[in-house]
Amino acid sequence: MAAFDKKLIAVLGPTASGKTALAVALCERLGGEAISCDSMQIYQGMDIATAKPTADEMRGIPHHLIGVIPPAEPFSVAKYCALAQEAIADVRARDRRPVLVGGTGQYYTALVDQLTLLPSEADPAYRAYLQQRAAAEGAQTLLDELREIDPEAEETIHVNNLGRIIRALEIYHTTGLTKSEQNRRSHAAPPLPVTALCLDARDRAVLYDRIDRRVDAMLEAGLLEEARAFLLRPDAATAAQAIGYKELSPYFSGEAPLEVCIDRLKQQTRRYAKRQRTWFLRDERMHVLYIDDYGDAQALADAAMEIVAADSAAQPEGNTENG
RNA sequence: GGUGCCAUAGCCAAGUGGUAAGGCAGAAGUCUGCAAAACUUCUAUGCCCCAGUUCAAAUCUGGGUGGCACCU
Numbered sequence: 001m002a003a004f005d006k007k008l009i010a011v012l013g014p015t016a017s018g019k020t021a022l023a024v025a026l027c028e029r030l031g032g033e034a035i036s037c038d039s040m041q042i043y044q045g046m047d048i049a050t051a052k053p054t055a056d057e058m059r060g061i062p063h064h065l066i067g068v069i070p071p072a073e074p075f076s077v078a079k080y081c082a083l084a085q086e087a088i089a090d091v092r093a094r095d096r097r098p099v100l101v102g103g104t105g106q107y108y109t110a111l112v113d114q115l116t117l118l119p120s121e122a123d124p125a126y127r128a129y130l131q132q133r134a135a136a137e138g139a140q141t142l143l144d145e146l147r148e149i150d151p152e153a154e155e156t157i158h159v160n161n162l163g164r165i166i167r168a169l170e171i172y173h174t175t176g177l178t179k180s181e182q183n184r185r186s187h188a189a190p191p192l193p194v195t196a197l198c199l200d201a202r203d204r205a206v207l208y209d210r211i212d213r214r215v216d217a218m219l220e221a222g223l224l225e226e227a228r229a230f231l232l233r234p235d236a237a238t239a240a241q242a243i244g245y246k247e248l249s250p251y252f253s254g255e256a257p258l259e260v261c262i263d264r265l266k267q268q269t270r271r272y273a274k275r276q277r278t279w280f281l282r283d284e285r286m287h288v289l290y291i292d293d294y295g296d297a298q299a300l301a302d303a304a305m306e307i308v309a310a311d312s313a314a315q316p317e318g319n320t321e322n323g
Numbered sequence: 324g325g326u327g328c329c330a331u332a333g334c335c336a337a338g339u340g341g342u343a344a345g346g347c348a349g350a351a352g353u354c355u356g357c358a359a360a361a362c363u364u365c366u367a368u369g370c371c372c373c374a375g376u377u378c379a380a381a382u383c384u385g386g387g388u389g390g391c392a393c394c395u
Contacts, residue, residue, distance in 0.1 A: 015359080040359055050359080076356040106358050115355055122356065156353085161362040164354085171356095183355060243359045267348080272359050278352060 006092045008192055009308060010037070010100040012108060012280050013199030014273035016210040018291055018300070020053045022199065023101035025301035026308070027061040030099075033091045034058075035084060036065040037102025037111070040242045042080070043071045048218050048226045049244030064091070071230075071239035078117040080107045100194075105279030112196075114189035123174050130166045139165060150178035195311040197304055198286045200277060206292045211269050215262065218244070228252060243268050287311075 009032070011023040023034050036042065040050040044067045052066055064087040069075055084100070084107075091098040102108065110117065134142055139162050146165060147154040149172050157164045168179040175182065201207040227248045230236070240246070247265040250256035280286055287307045294300040 038359090039357090074357065077358080078356050080356095104358070106354070106356095106360095110355065113355090117356065158353090158363060161353095163357080163361055167356080179355085186355060238357050238360085241357070241360050268359080271349095274350090275352095276359090279354080279358095282352090 005312075006095075006097050007312065008088065008098050008100060008112075008194040010108065010112070010194050010196045011199070011304075012037070012101075012105075012196060012286070013103065014207060014276040014280075015051070015103055015269060016214045016273065017199035017201065017207060018210075018297070019101050019103065019199060020051075020057055021297055022197070022289075022301060022304055023099050024053070024057065024059050024061050025297065026304060027097075027099050028059065029301070029305060030097045030308070031095075032097035032099040033062040033064065033094075035087045035091065035098055035100050036063060037080075037084070037100050037104055037108050038066075039075070039080070039104040039107060040239065041066045041102070042069050042075065043067065043239045043242075044069065045071060046226070046230065046239065046242060046244075048221050048223045049230075049242055051214065051218070071233070072235040072237070074237040076122075076238075077106055077110045080104075081111050081115075081117065084111050103276050105276060108280075109283075111192070112194050113187070113191045115186045116188050117186065123170055126170055126173055127166055130169060131162075134162055134166070142166070142169060145169065150180050152180040153178065194285070195308050196283065196286050197307060198280045198283075198288050199291055200281070200288055201292050202290045203292055207273060208270050211273060212266050215266050215269060219262070224248065243272055 009026060009030075011019045011026065013019055026032060027034055034053075038050070040046065041052050042065055043050070046052075047067075053063060065080075065083055068083070088098045088100075100108070100111075109115075130142060139159050142162075142165050143154060143157065143159050146157070146168050150168060153168045157168065159165075171177065171179045171182055177185075223244065227245045230245045231249055231252065244265065247268055248261050251258045251261040281288070289300065289303055289307075291300065294303060
């Protein structure tokens with residue numbers, strides 16, 4: 001029962017839906033600590049663009065996995081899962097409740113479903129070789145080769161998605177296992193017990209309006225300066241994909257007026273939010289909380305608490321915890 | 324007031340007699356090591372309006388409306 005009280009809670013949802021505030025509220029009420037599930041907040045710096053929670057917003061609640069990786073370092077799901085598992089265990093060891101917060105669906109799913117990921121790192125040389133062949137012979141040739149070794153995977157990958165084709169071939173090349181076989185084996189461990197909350201808006205305009213206002217706030221907070229500095233560094237691999245810098249680049253180079261870049265930034269953020277919804281909402285374990293159903297943060301947190309309590313009550317002790 | 328040019332989706336835009344390209348935006352999705360990424364699918368019964376010519380009109384003719392340019 002004591003272990004069960006430490007059941008993982010996850011606060012998920014599209015960007016600007018209010019995840020940080022809700023997670024902090026839950027931590028305050030339940031004696032929890034926040035563990036970020038965000039592929040960009042994990043990097044050092046980039047504070048404004050990735051909307052990292054400020055000290056003010058954290059209200060004294062410890063937050064893990066924010067700003068812990070240098071932007072120059074290539075990062076991946078597997079690395080995230082390792083860090084997150086460690087953080088969860090650490091929080092529990094101190095008798096606190098782990099509250100996962102973030103919007104990176106791939107990281108969330110891999111962590112919670114406890115996917116057994118491959119031990120091997122990416123093989124840059126082999127990737128470069130395939131990349132070069134794709135350029136010379138066309139992606140279709142590679143896809144045809146994939147069909148020979150893994151027809152199952154070939155069916156699910158589109159020719160235009162070269163990255164996936166290469167990864168599937170790489171898996172076979174480095175492990176001798178097909179991607180399909182590897183995927184089957186990845187479900188060896190049972191999913192982590194979790195109370196998953198997904199924030200969303202019934203009226204999409206509500207969410208999009210919050211996104212617009214957040215971008216405006218970022219600009220006021222000094223996004224331009226942060227972006228200008230970030231764009232000067234050529235070494236950021238994964239981090240360079242963050243929304244917030246590349247959209248401003250045409251402004252710095254004089255190719256487009258600032259207003260155009262800002263509109264573009266807002267637009268890209270809206271599209272990102274849409275993809276996040278698609279990812280989270282298809283998960284049947286998700287409890288959806290519509291932010292436009294509640295008058296204030298207090299009411300929203302109350303509703304979330306009810307779900308957490310109900311989820312605990314519905315679950316008999318002893319059949320869930322993994323540690 | 325006159326003359327000329329133009330009018331195709333929310334935006335840009337191709338199409339000069341044979342049954343509406345493409346891009347952007349939007350929507351719906353995919354996702355097992357770059358995921359704030361990458362990728363897929365869908366999206367004009369109709370081309371400013373009216374009349375006419377024709378088997379057939381976004382395409383040709385006349386008129387109207389609106390915009391732009393130049394002239395007075």
